[in-house]
Amino acid sequence: xxxxxxxxxxxxxxxxxxxxxxxxxxxxxxxxxxxxxxxxxxxxxxxxxxxxxxxxxxxxxxxxxxxxxxxxxxxxxxxxxxxxxxxxxxxxxxxxxxxxxxxxxxxxxxxxxxxxxxxxxxxxxxxxxxxxxxxxxxxxxxxxxxxxxxxxxxxxxxxxxxxxxxxxxxxxxxxxxxxxxxxxxxxxxxxxxxxxxxxxxxxxxxxxxxxxxxxxxxxxxxxxxxxxxxxxxxxxxxxxxxxxxxxxxxxxxxxxxxxxxxxxxxxxx
Numbered sequence: 001x002x003x004x005x006x007x008x009x010x011x012x013x014x015x016x017x018x019x020x021x022x023x024x025x026x027x028x029x030x031x032x033x034x035x036x037x038x039x040x041x042x043x044x045x046x047x048x049x050x051x052x053x054x055x056x057x058x059x060x061x062x063x064x065x066x067x068x069x070x071x072x073x074x075x076x077x078x079x080x081x082x083x084x085x086x087x088x089x090x091x092x093x094x095x096x097x098x099x100x101x102x103x104x105x106x107x108x109x110x111x112x113x114x115x116x117x118x119x120x121x122x123x124x125x126x127x128x129x130x131x132x133x134x135x136x137x138x139x140x141x142x143x144x145x146x147x148x149x150x151x152x153x154x155x156x157x158x159x160x161x162x163x164x165x166x167x168x169x170x171x172x173x174x175x176x177x178x179x180x181x182x183x184x185x186x187x188x189x190x191x192x193x194x195x196x197x198x199x200x201x202x203x204x205x206x207x208x209x210x211x212x213x214x215x216x217x218x219x220x221x222x223x224x225x226x227x228x229x230x231x232x233x234x235x236x237x238x239x240x241x242x243x244x245x246x247x248x249x250x251x252x253x254x255x256x257x258x259x260x261x262x263x264x265x266x267x268x269x
Contacts, residue, residue, distance in 0.1 A: 013037070015068040016269040018145055019129045020076035021050060022171070024057050026064065027266040036253045038063050039263060051132050058136060071140035072269045073133055078173065078189035080123035080144045083111075088120050096122045112147040117154055117182065121147045145265050146175060146187070152268040153177050154184060162217060163209075166244070167202065168264070169222035169230060174198065176205055185209065195229040199237060206238075213237055219244040221261045 012032035018025045021044065028038040040061060044053045058064045079101045093109035103109075103124070112121040123144040130142060149168055157164045157179040168175040172193075178186040186209060190201040206213055221244040224231055234241050246260040249267065253260070260267065 010069050011067060013066070013068045014070040014072070015064070015066075016072045016074065016266050017064075017133075018074040018076050018266055018269075019050075019054070019126060020044075021046070023076075024054065025263065025266060026061070027263065027269075028063055028068075031069070034252065036255060036267075039255070039259065039266070041262075049128075050126065051128055054129065054132050064136070071137050073130070073140050073142040074145040074148070074265060074269055075123065075125045075129070075142060076145040076265075077124070077126070078146070078175070080121055080146055082114075082150065082184060082187050083120050083122055085118045085120065093122050097124065110142075110144075112143045114147065114151055117151065117184065119184065121150070143269070148268040149175065149265050150177055150184060150187060152264070154179050154182055158182055163211060165206070165211065165216055165218040167218065167220050167222075169198075169220060169224045169228075171223060174201075174222070174230075176202070178205075178209060178211075195233040198230045199233045202234060203237060214239050216240065218242075221264050223262050225258060 012030060014029040014031050016027045016029070023041065023043050025041040027036060029035070030037050042057050079097065081096050081100055083096050090111070093111060094103050094107065097103050097109070107124050108127050110123060110125050114121060121144050125142060133140060153166045158181065160181055163178060163180045163185065166177040173189055173191045175187070175189045177184070186205070188205065192198045192201065203213065206216060218238050218241040220231060220241065224243065226243065243257070244261060246257050249255070249260045250257060253267065
């Protein structure tokens with residue numbers, strides 16, 4: 001196919017999907033003008049299979065059935081671990097995960113290369129979701145959702161001499177990322193039921209890394225606002241805590257702060 005014909009077939013649209021057992025979100029981007037065309041979230045319940053709820057979502061949202069130049073699927077789970085390139089061996093993917101999640105011989109393992117930060121993210125993808133989406137799209141790229149999350153947050157720590165703490169909050173769990181000038185010092189995920197659970201894990205993590213709550217900088221993103229109970233309780237114990245600064249992204253995409261914070265992963269996929 002000639003280059004002229006290839007360009008004629010391009011529509012300069014990208015579809016990014018984030019799939020989890022409890023929900024689904026997607027973003028349609030105009031890559032030519034760098035604009036967000038659609039941004040939607042759908043809550044799932046546990047009474048139906050993931051495949052059934054994905055099918056229902058594709059029926060309800062026609063944007064998912066259109067043609068796109070690029071399709072990226074993000075598997076939103078914490079069955080993952082980051083491994084430095086120097087310690088990585090593709091033949092032993094399951095071995096890296098056995099210390100922080102239960103793995104089985106029948107599990108399928110994958111990994112995302114993060115070249116610029118010299119590490120790989122090893123994880124267990126949702127095979128049933130991939131199988132469903134192959135029937136819909138034919139082919140696509142897929143990653144663990146924590147790959148674009150950690151990559152983008154590490155970039156924000158560039159030239160920062162002090163250690164940075166980032167917390168990505170979701171409804172039932174949160175990810176904590178600690179960095180120092182492009183280096184990942186810690187990544188972990190905690191389940192929580194109450195704000196007290198949240199602040200306990202936060203303070204415990206800071207203590208383990210010998211970070212002083214009076215001086216360390218903590219940035220919150222995800223499903224979080226200034227009125228969220230987790231923010232309110234953390235504000236009592238951590239002096240320099242704030243919502244992640246999203247002004248640049250707000251200006252770039254013409255989106256509200258809460259939309260940027262909640263969809264930070266999709267926007268960096």
